Amino acid sequence: MKILIIGGVAGGATAATRLRRLSEENEVIIFEKGEYVSFANCGLPYYISGTIENRDSLLLQTPESLNERYRLDVRVFSEVVKIDVANKQVHVRHLKTNEEYIESYDKLLLSPGAEPIRPPFEGINSDKIFTLRNVPDVDKIVEKSLAAKSFVVVGGGFIGLEVAENLIEAGKQVKIIELSNQVMAPVDYDIASFVHEKSAEKGLELLLEVGVQKFQDHGEQIEVFLNNGTSIMTDAVVLAIGVKPETQLAKDAGLTIGATGGILVNKFLQTSQPDIYAVGDAIEVEHYIHKQKVLIPLAWPANRQGRIVADNIVKGNQYQYSGSLGSSILKFFELSIASTGLNEKLLKRNNIPYKTAIVTRGHHAGYYPGAKNMVLKLIFDDNGKIFGAQAVGEKGIDKRIDVIATAIKGNLSVYDLQEIEITYAPPYNSAKDVVNIAGYTAGNMLDDALKMINYDVMEDYIKENNAVLLDVRTASEFAKGHIQGAMNIPVDDLRDNFSSLDKSRIYVVYCQVGLRGYLAYKILENNGFNVVNLNGGYHIWSKVKPTVLP
DSSP: OEEEEEOOSTHHHHHHHHHHHHOSSSEEEEEESSSOSSBOGGGHHHHHHTSSOOGGGGBOOOHHHHHHHHOOEEEETEEEEEEETTTTEEEEEETTTOOEEEEEOSEEEEOOOEEEOOOOOBTTTOTTEEOOSSHHHHHHHHHHHTTOOEEEEEOOSHHHHHHHHHHHHTTOEEEEEESSSSSOTTSOHHHHHHHHHHHHHTTOEEEESOOEEEEEEETTEEEEEETTSOEEEESEEEEOSOEEEOOHHHHHTTOOBOTTSSBOOOTTOBOSSTTEEEOGGGBOEEBTTTOOEEOOOOHHHHHHHHHHHHHHHHHOSOOOOOOBOOOEEEEETTEEEEEEEOOHHHHHHTTOOOEEEEEEEESSOTTSTTOOEEEEEEEEOTTOBEEEEEEEESSSHHHHHHHHHHHHHTTOBHHHHTTOOOOOOTTTOOSSOHHHHHHHHHHHHHTTSOOEEOHHHHHHHHHHHTOEEEEOSOHHHHHHOBOTTOEEOOGGGGGGGGGGSOTTSEEEEEOSSSHHHHHHHHHHHHTTOEEEEETTHHHHHHHHSSOOBO
16 A cells, blocks of 8 residues: 655654554655654754754654654655645655656545744735744744844744743843733633743733734844834744644645634544545644534644554554544743643633632642642533643643543543542642642532632622622731732631621632632631632732732
8 A cells, every 4th residue: 555644743754653563565655845854843942042952852753764764755845736636646846856746645644734824914024034833943043043132922822932931041032922811822811820920020021912013124123013003123023823724735635624724534534535634733623522623733632643544544444533632731931831621711602601610739748848839720510520621830730730631531520530549749749639629629619518709700799799808818918918808807717706797798708829718618608607719819819910909
């Protein structure tokens, strides 16, 4: 069997090596437009700062190594310009010699990836504007950074934040322009607010809710004009607005394109032509939770899909792709920010009812030196089905989100999170892990043992119900900062102050991160008071609200 693969990174390279492991007899040819195959594109930003010192370490395989070990025919600088579906052929142009030729196929795999979005702004073709997708792109940015002192990064997603971080680490002045009210779209505003705070701490200026109108060169610099009437003069610009699937080849071949703009595939990852498969950033997939079609340009789905396609080509269509959760993580200076599943924004957009529980705990036992607080946000429905989770902190973030992502794939509920046995020793954990605590909190909410209110509706709730805001932290904590209108009774003094409280009123209680607020909630509830607890406590409130009282 003759198998052609278009695109030699991630899904394409994974499929090719899997095909060879499954059979020595099949002829496998990879076509790659660029100079490099199987490179670590997720590692590219770290070469900008020198965190990854050796450029060659980004090159996971070469055409020569793939041929030597796997007997794969890898053709770089080779662009497939046409797919002839009727005759099962592809037309190939060598970009160095401009020579064109035809190759036939029995099976064809499309893995073209996605390309950076470049809106048709005036001045967009300036040589001072860069994108980051491949090794030549990062070479250009590194070369420019040798002389440039200032950069503007357009877009606050994963690539934008990673590029900005590494430019800061390289000693550059950096501004990020982001059209939304937050960076890092996969997480909600409350979690993203930690990134906003860290940006300010590191001297990275975030310009939120503002967009680009045009660019204009001025000698060695470029002016970025914004839609708020201002402009920024800088040495260079990195566009990181997002990516779009590379589907032109598929469109020209008559393959069906889905509603999201990605190539439509079935459960076996076949396109509308049964002998043509597609994987990676170019395809639309079904989200594992709400079953809607989405674009998820991440490395794990691409690699998983590549393996499935190889198996289906060799063994027949036996293996189905079960959908993507979109699990992702970002290192941002000392912070790690991770998410899996659906966030609040998507649930609201799809009119799906949900609840959230936010817990804050140390990543290991507090009495053991070096414990770092982490914030874990669990999102679920009235039946305990887990919709997603987000977490932020300096240590242990990947472990907790990985556990919850596994729980979702295993169809576990929030009650099951209470039962997960997570390894414990003081340097690694607490006896009750933050995942267990999140499960307990969610379970209490579902069992009506705890009424929670979120920061974004609390003020309206207090006004509508003439409720009393009660801060149960210590007097010294209250003096350092509190929510406007709050009265202060430390949790340990509550029982001695019942006479100053009114059982006809509703009390909204909060502490720093949630534990004392929960204890205060139970004390008040068990003594006949009507009470609700602020989700996430003052810790979250102080991050998301522009002002708090000293």
